[in-house]
Amino acid sequence: xxxxxxxxxxxxxxxxxxxxxxxxxxxxxxxxxxxxxxxxxxxxxxxxxxxxxxxxxxxxxxxxxxxxxxxxxxxxxxxxxxxxxxxxxxxxxxxxxxxxxxxxxxxxxxxxxxxxxxxxxxxxxxxxxxxxxxxxxxxxxxxxxxxxxxxxxxxxxxxxxxxxxxxxxxxxxxxxxxxxxxxxxxxxxxxxxxxxxxxxxxxx
Numbered sequence: 001x002x003x004x005x006x007x008x009x010x011x012x013x014x015x016x017x018x019x020x021x022x023x024x025x026x027x028x029x030x031x032x033x034x035x036x037x038x039x040x041x042x043x044x045x046x047x048x049x050x051x052x053x054x055x056x057x058x059x060x061x062x063x064x065x066x067x068x069x070x071x072x073x074x075x076x077x078x079x080x081x082x083x084x085x086x087x088x089x090x091x092x093x094x095x096x097x098x099x100x101x102x103x104x105x106x107x108x109x110x111x112x113x114x115x116x117x118x119x120x121x122x123x124x125x126x127x128x129x130x131x132x133x134x135x136x137x138x139x140x141x142x143x144x145x146x147x148x149x150x151x152x153x154x155x156x157x158x159x160x161x162x163x164x165x166x167x168x169x170x171x172x173x174x175x176x177x178x179x180x181x182x183x184x185x186x187x188x189x190x191x192x193x194x195x196x197x198x199x200x201x202x203x204x
Contacts, residue, residue: 007036008049008092017042022105022131023096025179027120037098048094052141057084059152059190061142063093092141099135102128133175134185143183149193158200160184166196 011018021035050065051072058076064087072087106128109115115125150157160176164184167174172188186193
């Protein structure tokens with residue numbers, strides 16, 4: 001996320017580091033909003049500020065640090081084709097939200113009667129619940145669109161909830177994305193998502 005990345009860069013220059021409280025994508029605009037906590041002292045290294053590499057050949061995305069810039073590649077069979085690799089950054093590659101802060105926000109929303117207020121058909125309770133799920137430290141940045149998985153699997157799009165549940169049964173972290181309504185956040189490689197999508201459609 002560019003906003004958090006810029007804040008992290010500026011904070012480091014002044015001898016501080018940041019901790020995201022929450023990051024929110026609004027469809028109107030569109031616009032990203034982020035609240036971060038400014039903390040004393042630099043973090044050990046810049047592990048949450050780097051680059052995201054996407055391979056158009058296999059669909060896999062990976063993160064790379066500054067010290068790995070000359071080594072960016074994909075492990076798929078088409079690794080020799082440099083044009084299949086797209087690199088974006090530098091940007092924030094760390095967590096988008098602080099789980100305890102979002103949980104407290106949800107509790108307050110329920111207590112104050114705000115939980116069922118909605119925008120674009122999504123209640124505050126559902127939005128904050130999704131953000132809590134997105135706070136799983138096992139999850140990488142970004143998400144995978146359901147239509148990309150279906151296209152690569154050559155099947156009709158499986159139900160998003162079914163795909164998430166199936167990935168979780170396989171031992172992966174997986175949840176909905178508050179940014180993309182038809183997308184999944186997961187630490188599963190896209191190759192496993194394709195296999196699971198085909199299994200859901202009974203095509204092995």
